[in-house]
Amino acid sequence: MLNGLMMDSQLTITSIMKFADRVYSDSEIVSVTGTEGLHRYCYADAFARTRQLANALTASGIKSGDRVATLAWNDFRHLELYYGVSCSGAVCHTINPRLFPEQVEYIVNHAEDKLLFTDPMFLPLLETLQDEIGCVREIIVLTDDAHMPASGLANIQSYESYIGGQPDQFEWPDLAEDTASALCYTSGTTGNPKGVLYSHRSTVLHAYGGALPDSLNLSARDAILPVVPMFHVLGWGLPYAGPMVGAKLVLPGPKMGDGETLCDLINGEGVTLAAGVPTIWMALLDYLEKTNQTLPALDRVVVGGAACPASIMQGFRERHGVDVLHAWGMTETSPLGTMNTLKRGMEDLPEAELAAVRGKQGRPVFGVDLKIVAPDGQEQPWDGKSVGELKVRGPWVCSGYYKPDSDDSHDEEGWFGTGDVASIDERGFMQITDRTKDVIKSGGEWISSIDLENAAMDHPGVAEAAVIGLPHPKWTERPLLVVIRKEGKAVNAEELLASLDGKVAIWWIPDDVVFVDELPHTATGKLSKKDLRGQFKDYRFPEQ
Numbered sequence: 001m002l003n004g005l006m007m008d009s010q011l012t013i014t015s016i017m018k019f020a021d022r023v024y025s026d027s028e029i030v031s032v033t034g035t036e037g038l039h040r041y042c043y044a045d046a047f048a049r050t051r052q053l054a055n056a057l058t059a060s061g062i063k064s065g066d067r068v069a070t071l072a073w074n075d076f077r078h079l080e081l082y083y084g085v086s087c088s089g090a091v092c093h094t095i096n097p098r099l100f101p102e103q104v105e106y107i108v109n110h111a112e113d114k115l116l117f118t119d120p121m122f123l124p125l126l127e128t129l130q131d132e133i134g135c136v137r138e139i140i141v142l143t144d145d146a147h148m149p150a151s152g153l154a155n156i157q158s159y160e161s162y163i164g165g166q167p168d169q170f171e172w173p174d175l176a177e178d179t180a181s182a183l184c185y186t187s188g189t190t191g192n193p194k195g196v197l198y199s200h201r202s203t204v205l206h207a208y209g210g211a212l213p214d215s216l217n218l219s220a221r222d223a224i225l226p227v228v229p230m231f232h233v234l235g236w237g238l239p240y241a242g243p244m245v246g247a248k249l250v251l252p253g254p255k256m257g258d259g260e261t262l263c264d265l266i267n268g269e270g271v272t273l274a275a276g277v278p279t280i281w282m283a284l285l286d287y288l289e290k291t292n293q294t295l296p297a298l299d300r301v302v303v304g305g306a307a308c309p310a311s312i313m314q315g316f317r318e319r320h321g322v323d324v325l326h327a328w329g330m331t332e333t334s335p336l337g338t339m340n341t342l343k344r345g346m347e348d349l350p351e352a353e354l355a356a357v358r359g360k361q362g363r364p365v366f367g368v369d370l371k372i373v374a375p376d377g378q379e380q381p382w383d384g385k386s387v388g389e390l391k392v393r394g395p396w397v398c399s400g401y402y403k404p405d406s407d408d409s410h411d412e413e414g415w416f417g418t419g420d421v422a423s424i425d426e427r428g429f430m431q432i433t434d435r436t437k438d439v440i441k442s443g444g445e446w447i448s449s450i451d452l453e454n455a456a457m458d459h460p461g462v463a464e465a466a467v468i469g470l471p472h473p474k475w476t477e478r479p480l481l482v483v484i485r486k487e488g489k490a491v492n493a494e495e496l497l498a499s500l501d502g503k504v505a506i507w508w509i510p511d512d513v514v515f516v517d518e519l520p521h522t523a524t525g526k527l528s529k530k531d532l533r534g535q536f537k538d539y540r541f542p543e544q
């Protein structure tokens with residue numbers, strides 16, 4: 001073998017930080033904070049404080065490989081932690097504060113977190129858990145002394161006092177690129193949460209992949225608003241991809257679900273790209289409609305984490321001239337797996353065909369291999385019709401979980417089984433039709449609950465829709481549509497079912513509709529079909 005003669009530079013988050021510090025030192029970072037109003041500084045300030053933080057971590061005895069937890073919103077201090085912890089060689093463990101307290105307790109103990117950095121808002125949660133999380137030696141509250149809430153917790157201080165006395169020079173260690181950088185637990189539908197342990201290399205490659213023109217098309221001219229929480233799959237990698245390209249970062253703090261704050265940030269800070277789950281965008285579009293406002297600077301929104309309803313795509317495109325990038329990914333895939341951007345010539349497709357393409361989750365980004373596999377293990381063709389479990393592999397896909405109880409998610413060839421059911425068309429566009437656990441098996445055929453939900457959401461009287469399969473004596477399972485009505489709309493079941501006619505196969509049309517005031521969601525804001533099936537376990541279809 002003849003080796004190439006190129007330098008062996010390691011792909012580390014430290015290299016992103018040093019690059020951004022030098023080349024984009026004056027790019028801005030603007031944060032909404034819970035207690036201190038709107039905060040504004042630039043990359044040079046952020047990384048100087050990151051060096052102070054690294055000194056403080058060293059003083060706390062944090063060593064390479066130690067886990068350091070965060071319970072925090074998207075703001076400048078969380079960003080400093082992303083870099084300060086990982087670039088010190090420790091592991092930044094982001095915890096979702098919306099999890100049940102028992103899950104937070106499980107995760108902290110499983111990760112054996114040594115320090116915990118928390119937003120002041122979560123101190124009451126930690127007070128209830130303090131006796132159960134003995135591995136945590138110090139709690140640092142993400143505020144200054146003036147805003148420190150009273151607390152009965154031991155070993156607690158403000159972030160500003162923690163880093164305040166430290167020098168802003170630090171000799172960053174030369175890390176090997178496979179060093180673990182961050183840890184994020186995914187709450188599956190069964191069993192305990194599972195830890196996905198990212199590396200410096202996977203993070204850097206993922207940031208390159210995400211910045212590509214057919215991904216998020218990021219540049220130094222962008223102002224990026226990650227509405228997706230930084231505790232959820234590393235804010236979809238934007239806290240790394242942004243500094244890699246020198247973009248301005250706009251961080252919404254605890255106000256991520258608030259249409260008014262998002263609108264003010266987008267318009268006030270000149271945001272060009274915003275990223276988040278569909279529910280966030282529904283709140284923003286509603287607010288814009290009610291207040292008759294527009295988003296002149298915004299160029300594109302990334303929608304992922306759940307299927308993007310057509311109403312969101314239309315709302316942004318037709319009313320605001322904003323492009324919608326539909327994306328698919330998972331905690332296990334860092335998360336970027338596929339992105340929906342058109343190929344050359346596709347802009348000229350007839351409108352109906354274009355809408356169908358845009359509803360798909362998109363094409364794989366270079367670095368992610370996809371295949372679909374039927375239950376008998378047979379790989380399925382890319383014909384846009386055949387469905388099977390989606391399997392993925394690539395340098396930013398997890399090869400196994402952190403200290404797993406058990407793991408059967410990888411096959412013999414190392415492909416990761418996503419648990420999503422999908423088709424892939426001739427052009428390489430993947431479409432999720434379900435979770436393997438949620439797919440409805442009717443008369444030996446599969447009905448896609450997601451397609452039905454999307455079709456129901458097209459009705460102007462529907463605010464949110466969920467479809468679950470319930471036992472049926474003749475067909476094994478039949479779909480039940482559960483709907484939250486839009487405020488002030490009086491849609492009834494017959495009307496709603498009639499509206500599905502022509503949009504889905506006739507035998508897919510749900511056997512009944514139930515109207516509710518609320519639907520159960522998981523800690524990451526997704527519909528919890530498991531809880532919904534539990535709520536309807538005694539339900540019987542009308543004909544029964």
Ligand code: AMP
Nearest residue numbers: 304305306307327328329330331361432
């Ligand atoms: P998480 O690991 O919590 O990010 O959840 C990942 C799961 O969210 C995927 O396996 C999909 O089931 C779902 N998901 C993510 N993006 C999409 C999307 N664009 N459309 C449909 N489902 C999605």
